[in-house]
Amino acid sequence: MLGYDDSLDAFGVHGVGGTIGAILTGVFAAQAVGGTKGMLEGNTAQVGVQAYGVAVTIVYCAIVTFILLKIVDVIVGLRVDAETERDGLDLNLHGETVP
Amino acid sequence: MNMKNLVKFGGRFTAAAIVLIAAATPVLAQTAPAAPPPKLDSGDTAWMLSSTALVLLMTVPGLALFYGGMVRKKNVLATAMQSFAITCLVTVLWAVIGYSLAFDAGNAVIGGLAKLMLNGVGKDTLSGTIPETVFMTFQMTFAIITPALITGAFADRMKFSAMMLFIGLWSLVVYSPICHWVWGGGFLMKSGVLDFAGGTVVHINSGVAGLVCALVLGKRIGYREESAGSASTPARRSPQTARPAWRWRSLRLRRRRPRSLGCSASGCSSASRASLASYPVRSQGSSPSRRRRASSFPAVLSQSAPRPASAAGGQRPSSS
Numbered sequence: 076m077l078g079y080d081d082s083l084d085a086f087g088v089h090g091v092g093g094t095i096g097a098i099l100t101g102v103f104a105a106q107a108v109g110g111t112k113g114m115l116e117g118n119t120a121q122v123g124v125q126a127y128g129v130a131v132t133i134v135y136c137a138i139v140t141f142i143l144l145k146i147v148d149v150i151v152g153l154r155v156d157a158e159t160e161r162d163g164l165d166l167n168l169h170g171e172t173v174p
Numbered sequence: 175m176n177m178k179n180l181v182k183f184g185g186r187f188t189a190a191a192i193v194l195i196a197a198a199t200p201v202l203a204q205t206a207p208a209a210p211p212p213k214l215d216s217g218d219t220a221w222m223l224s225s226t227a228l229v230l231l232m233t234v235p236g237l238a239l240f241y242g243g244m245v246r247k248k249n250v251l252a253t254a255m256q257s258f259a260i261t262c263l264v265t266v267l268w269a270v271i272g273y274s275l276a277f278d279a280g281n282a283v284i285g286g287l288a289k290l291m292l293n294g295v296g297k298d299t300l301s302g303t304i305p306e307t308v309f310m311t312f313q314m315t316f317a318i319i320t321p322a323l324i325t326g327a328f329a330d331r332m333k334f335s336a337m338m339l340f341i342g343l344w345s346l347v348v349y350s351p352i353c354h355w356v357w358g359g360g361f362l363m364k365s366g367v368l369d370f371a372g373g374t375v376v377h378i379n380s381g382v383a384g385l386v387c388a389l390v391l392g393k394r395i396g397y398r399e400e401s402a403g404s405a406s407t408p409a410r411r412s413p414q415t416a417r418p419a420w421r422w423r424s425l426r427l428r429r430r431r432p433r434s435l436g437c438s439a440s441g442c443s444s445a446s447r448a449s450l451a452s453y454p455v456r457s458q459g460s461s462p463s464r465r466r467r468a469s470s471f472p473a474v475l476s477q478s479a480p481r482p483a484s485a486a487g488g489q490r491p492s493s494s
Contacts, residue, residue, distance in 0.1 A: 079389050080388055081327045081384060082329040083241055083245070085324055085325075085381055089380050090381020093372075094381075097369065097377075111366065125368065136383055140348060140382070143340060143343050143344055144340060151335050153328075153340075154332060157395055160331050163246070165249060166248070169334075173251060
């Protein structure tokens, strides 16, 4: 739907799951377990703190990953050529196939 | 009476569980060490060693088989190999500099270089109630699985060499700083951000990096046009990739701490060397030369007999 091809859904599973989990940590945190109260124990601010952590991580990770990919693209090139991709990486990169 | 016993037992069980969880919490890197000087705790250490083994299992063979099983048959080995190669690469990087960048005191943004090459991490140094060597190895397993998770985003189309270079850089430039921010005493930890098992450090990090990778690399050829269904046969060779890694780890568990650490790191570095040595030198030449090289490998001999370069472009070994 969004038009990106994330082959094995790394973003859908980990990006979305991680974001929801990290924010909900602020809701369900329990003083008896982690030493910090969450929203359910009256500490509403913790949700904001979690959201702040999530935002910082997303922004830093996205920007620096993009820069690194561009650097690697210049040095060795990111993608295999079209023929290699059609034939499969096993044969062309590793000289072996699954029987 | 039975009911009463049951309630009593339940109460005891709950109490025991709470005590267990509370005991395990200080070693989760999130909580600050308690006021009295921490003492080595054999139970905590044993549990952390088990956890270390479990998290490592998530990458090899777990993730290798999981991702390998989801791609088409022609890419199974390459995908499984990515997880294995990352395990080798990040183990070495983590011991050399990654751990220092993440967990040395440093400043609020990045750790210092005082623990470069595990300087000062000896058999007597503690991290909370566990030896620092165990803590470092436990954290290493997270440093391994995070980049390995990204490989799912660019499966089927990224160069192996580009992947290794990218992951090596990413591990040091993205993972270590964020790990320092959240777990190593950086500014996010100081502002009270909680992360018990990697919601931000591991999952958001790998997920967002994966999204950026998918966007930058572009779609696979034939995306949405041809079936991208997984190999329906189990990836028979993948377990072999996991076995050597496990041998080093079980060595580590069997031997004493300081020595074991060396085993783990040297095992991975020798595996990296072996992988590099056996990595076929890739010519930049035309595809026929590449095909000739490929068909000289025994595994493909049965499928594609060597043939003149002129005819090579016409037929291809079936591989999808």
